[in-house]
Amino acid sequence: xxxxxxxxxxxxxxxxxxxxxxxxxxxxxxxxxxxxxxxxxxxxxxxxxxxxxxxxxxxxxxxxxxxxxxxxxxxxxxxxxxxxxxxxxxxxxxxxxxxxxxxxxxxxxxxxxxxxxxxxxxxxxxxxxxxxxxxxxxxxxxxxxxxxxxxxxxxxxxxxxxxxxxxxxxxxxxxxxxxxxxxxxxxxxxxxxxxxxxxxxxxxxxxxxxxxxxxxxxxxxxxxxxxxxxxxxxxxxxxxxxxxxxxxxxxxxxxxxxxxxxxxxxxxxxxxxxxxxxxxxxxxxxxxxxxxxxxxxxxxxxxxxxxxxxxxxxxxxxxxxxxxxxx
DNA sequence: AAAACGGGGAT
DNA sequence: ATCCCAGTTTT
Numbered sequence: 613x614x615x616x617x618x619x620x621x622x623x624x625x626x627x628x629x630x631x632x633x634x635x636x637x638x639x640x641x642x643x644x645x646x647x648x649x650x651x652x653x654x655x656x657x658x659x660x661x662x663x664x665x666x667x668x669x670x671x672x673x674x675x676x677x678x679x680x681x682x683x684x685x686x687x688x689x690x691x692x693x694x695x696x697x698x699x700x701x702x703x704x705x706x707x708x709x710x711x712x713x714x715x716x717x718x719x720x721x722x723x724x725x726x727x728x729x730x731x732x733x734x735x736x737x738x739x740x741x742x743x744x745x746x747x748x749x750x751x752x753x754x755x756x757x758x759x760x761x762x763x764x765x766x767x768x769x770x771x772x773x774x775x776x777x778x779x780x781x782x783x784x785x786x787x788x789x790x791x792x793x794x795x796x797x798x799x800x801x802x803x804x805x806x807x808x809x810x811x812x813x814x815x816x817x818x819x820x821x822x823x824x825x826x827x828x829x830x831x832x833x834x835x836x837x838x839x840x841x842x843x844x845x846x847x848x849x850x851x852x853x854x855x856x857x858x859x860x861x862x863x864x865x866x867x868x869x870x871x872x873x874x875x876x877x878x879x880x881x882x883x884x885x886x887x888x889x890x891x892x893x894x895x896x897x898x899x900x901x902x903x904x905x906x907x908x909x910x911x912x913x914x915x916x917x918x919x920x921x922x923x924x925x926x927x928x929x930x931x932x933x934x935x936x937x938x939x
Numbered sequence: 940a941a942a943a944c945g946g947g948g949a950t
Numbered sequence: 951a952t953c954c955c956a957g958t959t960t961t
Contacts, residue, residue, distance in 0.1 A: 648956040655947060655955085689945025692959075723958045743956040781956055790954070791950070821952080822942090850944065889944055925946065 615803045616769045616776065622799035623779035628653070628786070631660065633778075638709045639670045641733055645726045646693050653785070659688050673698065674705035682853050682922045691852055696721030713737055724761060733774035740764025741777045745784025751816035752788060755805035759816070826892045830866055831859040831884075831927075832875045833934055834902045838912035841902055842921065850888070855921040857930060858906060859895070866896055874906035882933040886926035895930055899938065915939050 627633070630653065632640040643663065647656045666684050667673040673681070678698050685694040700719050710716045712735070717727035728739040742750075742764045750759040750767070769776040787794045795807055806812045834841040847853050860873045868877055877898035884895040902910065913921070918931060 645956065650944090650955060650957055651946080652948075652955050687946070689947090690957085692944070693957095696958090721958065725957055729956065741956075744954070745956065778956085785956080818953085852944095887946080889946090890942070 615800055618799050619779050619783070620769070620772060620775055623775055623782060626786070627778065627782055631657075636733060638730075638734055640664070641730055643697070645729050646697055646721055647688065649693060649726065650690065651688065656688070659684070670701055671705055673701040678853065679922065686854070686922045687925055691854065693721055695847070695852060709734075711735070713739060729777060732768070732777050736773060738765075738768050738770040738773045739777075740766070740768035740773075741781075743781060745788075746777070746780045748790065748816055749780050749784045749788045749800075752793075752806040752812055753800060753804050755809055755811060755815060757815065757817045824887075824890065824892055826894055828862050828894045828896060829859045830862045830872050830875055830877060831857050831895045831897045831930055832877065832900045832902065833857060833881060833897060833938060834900060835938065836912060839914045840918075841907065841910045841912050842918075843910040844921075851924045853922075854924045854927075856923065856927045858902060858910060862896070866898065868898075871903065874903035876901045876903065881937065882930075884926070884930045884933050886929060888926075893926060895926070897930055897934055899934075 630644075632644040644660060647660055647663075663684050666680070667676055676698065678695065681694050681698045682691060685691060700721065710719070713727055713731040716722055716731050717724075722730070725741055725743050728741040729743070731737045732739050732741060740761070740763075742759060742761055746764065747759045750763060751757065783798070783800070787798050791813070793812055795801055795812060798804065801807055804812070806815050842855050842857060844855050845851050845853060858875055860875055862872060866872070866877055868879070870876070877900040879899045880896070881899055882897040884897060886893045886895065915935065923931065
């Protein structure tokens with residue numbers, strides 16, 4: 613019995629019951645793979661179900677408004693994925709689904725991993741996908757610190773590449789987990805080099821973590837008879853296309869009645885801390901007023917209409933902190 | 940090669 | 951507080 617057959621047998625018995633596996637079609641598999649980029653299955657599942665209720669087919673997504681797509685995506689993070697998904701849907705609605713790996717790989721938001729995963733599952737192509745789970749499994753299996761794409765393409769079972777890739781992912785997610793791996797339950801234990809050497813937790817090696825800086829923001833709660841002033845972020849970059857309260861980075865302690873890039877704070881309200889990938893945000897929330905040139909970039913809305921605008925989690929927390937005192 | 944890009948759950 | 955998740959794109 614070779615280890616690939618053993619792995620596939622384990623997969624048939626233990627695979628996770630995931631919605632896009634029950635009835636695989638390109639739209640659902642593609643959507644699932646994009647949603648799962650740097651995102652756990654447990655976090656992604658409710659978004660997947662909600663997304664399909666709102667946009668049941670590729671045509672529905674292609675015809676949708678980008679704001680509606682972002683609204684469903686809020687909380688899932690990496691919003692460039694939603695923008696790429698929407699743009700790609702409009703392209704695919706015209707051209708149809710890619711029929712080979714290069715065709716998939718060209719799509720915006722589809723990289724080496726996603727292209728191989730989708731092409732192996734949907735087209736049965738013998739391509740070895742390498743995600744975080746598979747990287748860890750192979751690193752231990754071969755007791756080597758670096759796992760290359762070439763290795764994965766060599767190891768994939770050409771008879772069942774889709775199941776093979778998904779089997780390794782499930783093994784990594786449920787058995788060969790980062791800390792305290794469940795080696796006694798692992799079907800690959802007889803072949804695992806790190807296990808034979810008693811060095812399982814040495815692989816894969818930890819990467820040094822760059823220090824994360826903190827940025828202090830002045831966030832303004834500006835209310836007039838027209839309502840609360842909010843604005844939409846630029847389409848590209850951090851939280852692209854999402855809505856926010858007027859804010860700016862500050863280098864020094866905030867003083868009332870001072871103009872910070874057109875934001876004039878008057879009364880301090882709250883401190884809200886929020887962690888992003890490459891910096892920690894310290895939101896200093898003040899009630900205050902806006903210079904006319906800033907007000908031009910904003911729109912005033914009623915508090916009850918906040919739900920109609922996709923706010924990032926950070927600003928949702930800011931709003932939650934002040935809405936009881938200011939409404 | 941390194942940085943940008945979210946958020947949450949487990950330890 | 952740290953790790954890390956079915957990674958991709960830009961610099």
